[in-house]
Amino acid sequence: MKPVKPLNPVVRVDVAIIGGGIAGLWLLARLRQRGYSALLIESERLGTGQTICSQGIIHGGAKYSLRGQISESAKVVADMPALWRRCLHGEDDIDLRGALLVEHQYLLATRSPTSWLTAFFASRLMPGRMERVGGVGVDGYPPALRHAAFRGAVYRLDEPVVDVATVLAAFADRHREAIVLNHGPAVPAGDGAITLRHPERPALVIRPACTVFAAGAGNAALPWAAMQLRPLHMVLVRGLGLPGPLFAHFVGASDVPRLTVTTHCDASGHLVWYLGGKLAEDGVKRDRHDQIRAARRELATLLPWVNWSRTQFATF
Numbered sequence: 001m002k003p004v005k006p007l008n009p010v011v012r013v014d015v016a017i018i019g020g021g022i023a024g025l026w027l028l029a030r031l032r033q034r035g036y037s038a039l040l041i042e043s044e045r046l047g048t049g050q051t052i053c054s055q056g057i058i059h060g061g062a063k064y065s066l067r068g069q070i071s072e073s074a075k076v077v078a079d080m081p082a083l084w085r086r087c088l089h090g091e092d093d094i095d096l097r098g099a100l101l102v103e104h105q106y107l108l109a110t111r112s113p114t115s116w117l118t119a120f121f122a123s124r125l126m127p128g129r130m131e132r133v134g135g136v137g138v139d140g141y142p143p144a145l146r147h148a149a150f151r152g153a154v155y156r157l158d159e160p161v162v163d164v165a166t167v168l169a170a171f172a173d174r175h176r177e178a179i180v181l182n183h184g185p186a187v188p189a190g191d192g193a194i195t196l197r198h199p200e201r202p203a204l205v206i207r208p209a210c211t212v213f214a215a216g217a218g219n220a221a222l223p224w225a226a227m228q229l230r231p232l233h234m235v236l237v238r239g240l241g242l243p244g245p246l247f248a249h250f251v252g253a254s255d256v257p258r259l260t261v262t263t264h265c266d267a268s269g270h271l272v273w274y275l276g277g278k279l280a281e282d283g284v285k286r287d288r289h290d291q292i293r294a295a296r297r298e299l300a301t302l303l304p305w306v307n308w309s310r311t312q313f314a315t316f
């Protein structure tokens with residue numbers, strides 16, 4: 001008699017979440033906290049898409065208020081810093097203690113009147129969430145700005161910055177049993193069932209009552225999904241010349257910060273500046289060499305007292 005091939009095991013869940021970036025992981029945590037059975041399906045590694053590339057800024061709206069009015073985006077994210085702070089200080093069910101890099105980032109205006117006015121009007125729109133740092137001389141400024149030649153304005157934003165790898169690890173540790181890896185993109189069949197395959201285990205069929213697509217760029221495969229694509233060409237700077245850690249938006253004449261700097265540590269514990277903002281948005285049209293030249297120009301313009309010759313640049 002021919003041996004009977006066992007049927008694929010079937011798992012029934014309330015919710016299947018496709019995609020393990022920050023959106024999928026956060027949803028998984030909240031659903032489980034509220035008593036739903038939920039399973040998150042990831043096709044590569046958690047956070048592989050945009051999340052691991054993120055600068056880790058928990059935006060509260062300052063970046064979206066540079067047009068002189070509170071935009072819809074600014075209203076939507078207004079409560080995010082407070083929510084994340086509760087998690088970062090262990091006061092929420094989502095426990096992200098250990099992931100905080102800094103409590104505040106800064107918004108910096110240069111001497112140019114447009115930059116100065118843009119920052120000033122944004123601060124008027126966000127009282128209590130964007131405060132001018134003044135009256136203490138340069139000593140109260142971030143180390144990179146503690147120079148007599150700095151003549152701009154410094155605002156402290158109510159926006160923490162997190163270490164994204166630590167955030168991902170916290171979700172993975174807490175919800176390990178509810179996260180499955182699929183070999184390749186997970187795609188629901190016509191009846192909603194999702195068959196998961198992986199070389200290290202037998203195929204598994206998931207029958208969810210509801211499926212949430214949190215696959216970021218992977219959602220592009222869905223004919224009905226609206227996508228917002230915003231490619232970026234980011235720059236990394238490291239080396240002895242870096243003037244200490246900096247977490248700041250430099251405001252220019254446009255409603256997008258001309259440069260956004262966050263600071264991270266490489267595997268040897270050396271500081272690395274991560275440059276985004278308009279530099280990264282405009283940089284998608286530049287090749288690697290031109291983008292590095294543009295980044296060097298921008299840094300030399302904004303922080304001319306720093307000796308940038310002892311720094312190395314990379315892009316991705």
Ligand SMILES: Cc1cc2nc3c(=O)[nH]c(=O)nc-3n(C[C@H](O)[C@H](O)[C@H](O)COP(=O)(O)OP(=O)(O)OC[C@H]3O[C@@H](n4cnc5c(N)ncnc54)[C@H](O)[C@@H]3O)c2cc1C
Nearest residue numbers: 019021022023043049050051054055056057185186216218
């Ligand atoms: C360079 C950069 C810097 C940024 N900085 C910030 C910042 O400082 N602050 C901020 O708030 N935002 C920032 N953002 C935006 C932020 O990173 C994204 O909004 C956020 O990470 C999106 O998360 P997500 O979970 O929706 O998608 P993603 O992080 O892209 O996650 C999608 C996941 O789905 C998986 N996947 C895809 N297809 C499938 C499939 N078919 N089956 C299973 N799994 C699948 C992917 O492998 C991935 O893990 C930045 C973005 C970039 C690119």
